[in-house]
Amino acid sequence: MTFKLATWNINSVRLREPIVLKLLAQESPDILCLQECKSPVEKIPLDGFRSLGYQHIVARGQKGYNGVAILSKLPLKDVGGVDYAALGHARHVAAQLENGVTIHNFYVPAGGDKPDRDINEKFGQKLDYLTEMRDAFHVDKPEKSILVGDLNIAPREDDVWNHKSLLKIVSHTPVEVDHLGAAQDAGGWVDITRQDIPQGQLYSWWSYRARDWDAADKGRRLDHIWATDDISNSGHSSHILRDARGWEKPSDHAPVFATFDL
Template identity: 50%
Template sequence: MTDTLKIVSWNINSVRFRLDIVERFLRETQPDILCLQETKVIDGDFPAAAFRALGYDQIILHGQKMHHGVAIIARVPVVEDDRYDWQANMEARHVGVRLPNGVRLDNVYVPAGGDVPDRAVNPKFGQKLDFVERMTRWSAELSTPTILTGDFNIAPLDSDVWSHKQLRNTVSHTAIEVDALNGLQASNSWVDLGRHFHPAPARLHTWWSYRSPDFTANDRGRRLDHMWATADVAATAMAHTVFEDCRSWLKPSDHIPIMTEFRL
């Protein structure tokens, strides 16, 4: 019995299309829990057998055909809990469970928000801000030790993007999105574990566009994927790792996995 718990979050951008690299990652890294976003599959077509073959028997799904979808896959016992509709349109963007020690684990896929940072001309941007607002109201009432992780689709710090000057008016890094995310963080004094272990201004990217044939050539990354914890849980965190090499694997996601190790 291990005395630590390793939790990974990864926007996989289609779990069936990228199943080979997910299996490779699980074999090489051996996390206890894997939180996936953008699985792009209905629950009945999720490739559960592949995960069970690797010892991950706990599979909690909230799927959707072709778009969105989240999953929590574990080799430790978890208890199925919630599926919040923070998008307010039934999109599959959240799933939550309880861990063996009673801690909540909430896996979320925040909407990207379209291309124009103006809700008047781009409804998707407004939906994104409203989504974060609903999360903030949930967070403010939360009293349980909790880990909140996933693709937040916001890079809050100047050092979370390759160029703050060039991206300050680009969706994912605009002031209004950063303010919204800061409000969510303040609503329950969440600890940003990525920056707890890799303080700003250290480079810490988790996403690179597919538009660049070689993402390493110009390294135009952003930190869109996060793992937060309430203060009581954060006190047990031991390390936070980003797996940048995965962006170079065959048929990669545009996101990389992030992992926090907790002391039980």
Template identity: 50%
Template sequence: MISVATWNINSVRLRMPLVEQFLKEAAPDVLCLQEIKCQEHQFPAKAFAELGYEYQAIHGQKGYHGVATVSRLPMSEFSRHDWQDNGEARHVGVEIPSAGGLVLENVYIPAGGDVADREVNPKFGQKLDFLERMTRWSEKIDRPTLLVGDFNVAPLECDVYDHKALLKVVSHTPLEVETLGQLQAAHDWVDLGRKHIPAPERNYSWWSYRTYWQGKDRGRRLDHMWASPDLAAQSRAHRIAEHTRDWEKPSDHVPLITEFDV
């Protein structure tokens, strides 16, 4: 059995105490982080190693974005793609031999700005192009693969607190949902969040800092764990560590954890 967690931490150095608390509590074998917001030499590698996560693959940049995968199991870096084609650190892939050669791809898809129109908002176009490049990549995958991270898209009507109110809001527009659907179809990816927590059951992973998160529960399901069909058949449990959103100075995202019989 192997357990994998994913979490947009929104600054790993600022929130390392929360990461430590989560690792001691949930004890995943592997943790994938997005938005680490630091360069590779600034990553708290020693702190992770002291917690037992000595194997690390870090793709960072100064002040923004960045992804990192840390593991208690031996692993090696497998891939590093620039799907936005602009040098931003948004992906790192690893291979875990003891898990049957599992390939684990950790991605931070661009948020896309505030206006859902690539003509007036280049960031929205970059997001769509990023997803399109990932789609072409997905078509060529020939190994059991787990794709996790902050996708910045809530695809289903029940993945947001108010479907009609958010139809024109970036992260839930029909164009983004359609584009993400093409990515999913390219490899027959299985959405583990909805395999284990079927729609329309509530399944949020993000709440804005701007609104009181618990009282109004204005959540969206922006974080995802997708598996190749053969790997998905081996997933046995999936949960959302929603309580971490109530910790002191939390990330606006919460971790997802999936367990596999591999």
């Protein structure tokens, strides 16, 4: 089985339904994982997605914030969602394909503005979330699995526009990178994007604050596709659809793609 998978923080699936439909029609991924849907599951606009062949959905939703969904042309089985750090947020959902591959869709907390848990509760929640992910992977090491989503951390120096300038900025601080690395190591996860594109600046997010995001190009790679080491060699054709950041009423994230032969 060969399938193309995409992950995209859509920043409101109802508000940005037109560009989701554009992506599905233009790129035709077999599976699209969305984060920050900002919608109860029953209000996700499924009719348009179904008209393009996406008959299967597994999701967790909330009104106005968070929310994760997996849209698929391929049959899916809902295999649960975990409320890491007991935040009461819809930030994780998992689904299994008929070939036994499990797909985990994550939306890790952003962490607020100050990288100090003593003065910023949200930063502490982010670190706790990552710690519980790590512990869960230690207890039940994943196999034949793919993990995608907005992990809200750019781990490598070339995953940000300026490493030194961002060392004290939430999403690239050493403590966050260490926590993400510990979770990755615990699960034996392989970064498929960097397996395919090992060198060079690579971004999936550009701030709305930039007057001309494209010219400024002050991006960060916050969105990831990982696979367990038992299937990581099956991943290929990774790319980030930068153009989508410039579509009408865009998300501040761009979709990330990979193809798997399993």
